[in-house]
Amino acid sequence: MIKNYLHSTCKIFLFVFTLISVSFSAYSQEIPKEPAAISAGKQIFDSNCKACHRVHQKLVGPALAGVYDRAPSIDWIKSFVKNSSAVIASGDAYAVNLFNEYNKTTMTSFSSFKDQDIMNVLAYIQDETIKGPGEQPGQKQKVVDGPKEEGVPATYLNVLLVGMIVILILLVVILAFLVSSLKRFLDQKALTEEEKEVVHSPITAGTIASSRGFIFVVAFLVGALGFKAVINGLYSVGIQQGYAPKQPIAFSHKIHAGQYEIDCKYCHVGVMKGKSATIPSVNICMNCHNQIKSGTTTGEGEIAKIVRAYNENRPIEWVRIHNLPDLAYFNHAQHVNVAGVECQTCHGPVQEMDVVRQHSLLTMGWCIDCHRKTDVNTKGNAYYDKLVELHNAKSKGNMKVENIGGLECSKCHY
Known part of the structure; x- marks a missing residue:
């Protein structure tokens, strides 16, 4: 009698203990809703997941909205994120179906993620799921404000300077033509000796150009501009601002x-x-291009170069910038x-x-x-x-x- 009583008591104790354990486990697996967790999850998602996933849109991998309800369990999600290959190799039916559905593409393993990191990502996904789908990538290209140029661009200033020099030369030529015509006109008139001296002044363009002062000024200006060009050249040694080499693959x-x-x-x-x-290594490129074979402005040929490098087990020889x-x-x-x-x-x-x-x-x-x-x-x-x-x-x-x-x-x- 006492033995049966003790046996029944143990069963009740085990039942209560199991119930408490399950309840505690369920509580511990509850997706956090705190803004700090959502913010941390967004940061992790943007840095690691966004290349292949969107919350409301299928990309390289499935859309993640409501993934916490579709997956077998939260623990399953943690295991899959940390090592998807191991879960697939174990024969897990849900994992194998995903693997086959997405062209047998293996998701990158994030073994360094802590459980809390994954829970934060799920918090972000849950928050975005509740908000609903917004504008998706590919529907409208995001416009990002770049640095704004201040003042007039240097090219326009150079064109303006050249234009002013051309106009100045034309004015000098026109003025010389007018002076010559005026001299010929005055030579036909009866002029006094003083007036003739003024008209036929010894100071001409030729005498000015051959004077020592003019030669010194011209030599000084040429020397100063040459010296400035040399200094600018020395200061530009090793500076490659604007350098944009052609790459072996037209990556945009x-x-x-x-x-x-x-x-x-x-x-x-x-x-x-x-x-x-x-x-980036070829493997990182192939995380996406295992499935994405076309649909970019670079064309099918550029993606084929990546696949060829991957199949031949050789790196892409990118040109360092x-x-x-x-x-x-x-x-x-x-x-x-x-x-x-x-x-x-x-x-x-x-x-x-x-x-x-x-x-x-x-x-x-x-x-x-x-x-x-x-x-x-x-x-x-x-x-x-x-x-x-x-x-x-x-x-x-x-x-x-x-x-x-x-x-x-x-x-x-x-």
Whole structure:
């Protein structure tokens, strides 16, 4: 009797424990709705997912609206995001169906993602699902305001200057013609000796051109202009502003970064964690072009070059555009990940460029000027707390990069 009682009690205890565990598990899997989680999720989505997915539109992968209801479970989503290949290889029916439906394209594995990162992404997707579909990429190209030119462009000024010189020469020729005609007219009149002396003055264009003063002025102007040209040439050594070489594949940033809003960090993977932003590998291109074979202005032939390079297991020989001398040290991660500098700050409106060009000077003076003008991004970074305190004790202005050693030679030079 006591044994049966204890057995029944254990069953009840196990049932209650299981119920509590399931309830706690369900609660822990609830998608967050806090604005901070949604904002963090959007940032992760834009940097990692947006190249292949949209919330309300099928792209390389499926539309993600309501994915948390369609998928087998939240835990399944976490496993699939972290290692989709393993889930497919396990024979999971839902994963295999997705794999076959999307042309057997394997999703990039994000093994570095924490569970909270994935939950934040789901929070963003849920928020966008509730808002409903808006304007989708491809329906209308996004217009991004680029830097506006101030004043009259240099080309127009040059044309205007040449035009003024031509007009001046014409006026001199007309004036010389009028003087010559006037002299011939006056020679036919009865003039006094004084009047003849004025008309036939020894100061002529020929005497002026052969005078020492005129020769000195001309020589000085020619020498000054030549010296200025030499100085300008020396200052332009190593400066490639506007350099836009022809690439082996006609890749358009205007389509990828502009129209389809693919985040720069998705392709240039080193920008958040290393000195170099890195050039995208063929594998990154094939994440999308396993399925996208046409539909871009570059044409089928350009995409075929990517596929050919992938099949032959060889890199695409992209021509480097932005080069710094070996004696200069620049770290992308420090500027992008820590300082929060946008790519367009240095590289210009890349999202508007069919052919990428060097937008900025990238000279020492250009960097120093930026360090003198830029406020240090100290928000949420305890590393700067003491520095901010010391700076505020001595100055009322914002703390600039130069205030924390941004102009020290050893910061950029080995």
